[in-house]
Amino acid sequence: MRIKPTLGAAVCVYLIYSAIILATWGVVGARYANMVSADVVLTSLVLPLALGTVFLAAAVSWLGWWKPAVKEERRGGPRWALALVLIGMTGMVVVNGGAANWSGFSPTHLLMLVAAGGDGWI
Structure with a gap:
């Protein structure tokens, strides 16, 4: 690990990501x-998020933060808390998916939203 993960270092990485x-x-x-219309999804969502992702992957690799970012030394809280979070997230997906006007999306538009990580569905 080149630099120990600290709040200051993480804020610097976040600010550079946001600037990108x-x-x-x-x-x-x-x-x-107008971030979600079909004609601007690629340039307004996919491109900036892809560039940001490349930066984050490079920064985390250079800083040597992959191990602390993906592996906990000790297990977190109780299992019921994880189950509660998963149930809540599933409920939100079902409610939002049921409320969406799917016929208003072209297949290309949906593909671009999925590529952007779903950020434009809100």
Whole structure:
């Protein structure tokens, strides 16, 4: 590990990630109010998130933070807490999926939203 994971180091990584997203939005002329229409999903969501992901993967690799990021030394809380979170998340997916107007999405638009990680569905 090159640098010990600290709040300051994590904030620096986060600020650079955010700057990449905002700079990409500025370059492509993204409008925050129109992030999910079919014609702008690729440039407004997929491209900035892909560039941010590349940066995060490179930063975490260079800093040597993969092991502490993906492996806990000791197990977290009780199993019922995990079950409660999973039930809640499943419920949200079902409710939001049932409320969505799926006929209003073209297949290409859905593919771009899935590629963006679903961030534009909100």
